[in-house]
Amino acid sequence: MFLAPLVLSFLATVMTPFILGVFYSMTDWTGVKCENFVGLENYAKMFKTNDYIYSHVITAIFTVMNMFLVNALGFALALLCSSKIRGKQAYRMAFFIPNLIGGIVLGYVWQFIFNKVLLSASGGVSMLSDPNLALSSIVIVSAWQYSGYIMMIYYTGLQTVPTDVLEAAQIDGANTLQTMARIKIPMISQTFTVCIFLTLVNSFKQFDLNLAITAGAPSRLVGMGVYHSTEFLALNIYNTVIGKNQYALGQTKAVVFFVLLAAVSLAQVAISKRKEVEM
Numbered sequence: 001m002f003l004a005p006l007v008l009s010f011l012a013t014v015m016t017p018f019i020l021g022v023f024y025s026m027t028d029w030t031g032v033k034c035e036n037f038v039g040l041e042n043y044a045k046m047f048k049t050n051d052y053i054y055s056h057v058i059t060a061i062f063t064v065m066n067m068f069l070v071n072a073l074g075f076a077l078a079l080l081c082s083s084k085i086r087g088k089q090a091y092r093m094a095f096f097i098p099n100l101i102g103g104i105v106l107g108y109v110w111q112f113i114f115n116k117v118l119l120s121a122s123g124g125v126s127m128l129s130d131p132n133l134a135l136s137s138i139v140i141v142s143a144w145q146y147s148g149y150i151m152m153i154y155y156t157g158l159q160t161v162p163t164d165v166l167e168a169a170q171i172d173g174a175n176t177l178q179t180m181a182r183i184k185i186p187m188i189s190q191t192f193t194v195c196i197f198l199t200l201v202n203s204f205k206q207f208d209l210n211l212a213i214t215a216g217a218p219s220r221l222v223g224m225g226v227y228h229s230t231e232f233l234a235l236n237i238y239n240t241v242i243g244k245n246q247y248a249l250g251q252t253k254a255v256v257f258f259v260l261l262a263a264v265s266l267a268q269v270a271i272s273k274r275k276e277v278e279m
Helices: 002-023 041-046 050-081 089-100 102-119 135-159 163-173 176-187 190-203 208-213 233-243 247-278
Strands: 221-223 227-228
Touching: 002 247, 041 247, 050 089, 050 135, 050 190, 050 227, 050 233, 089 135, 102 135, 102 208, 135 190, 135 208, 163 176, 176 190, 190 247, 208 233, 233 247
Parallel strands: none
Antiparallel strands: 221 227
């Protein structure tokens, strides 16, 4: 009885739209109506579009870069804030504040910084106009925004490490690096699993910063084709539906996007859980 409102809400807002989405992906849906059932035709058409395949590649590259940088920065900031440094409460608040800013607003602010402030400092060359650097600009902004949130999770995990264990390690002559590698990291392995999962999902479905900072630009020549060098999967789906009015194809991409994200997330959690046992 107590679970009924939650279950009904989940069915109404998640499962029903997902089931309808799978159905629409097999039709010629125009956003208003569907007249014909086309089966797997949209799925076959989807994998023949090179820009969609390129979006998979660029999203995977961004995910790996962002996961590593966000977790490295978050853990480093957590170690800083859990040390004996003065004013660490103010540091925690300052590091967390960027996460409270909306992605679209944050993206436009950083777009101004890249195009105006850093443009003058770099001698007239913007990172956003270089296909090789535009992706790095999104990684920088994403890490700046999200590392404070991940820091709070790591900080909470570090507070669960028993002080008597740390004191025993200090008496035994363990230095800072040995204590971190042999005691702190193994004892908060579950925290690493959570943080890696969150950054993986957040990176894989990145949309707002991608739209606000570059909107997929600049263009890149790959072989005989021209592609948007920073068009991630979520933005590719958005452009398919909103830009090209291909609702059925866009819904097909969204279904595959969900399945792919679920598979990658479950695989990551399984691997991380196995590592926890080894630690």
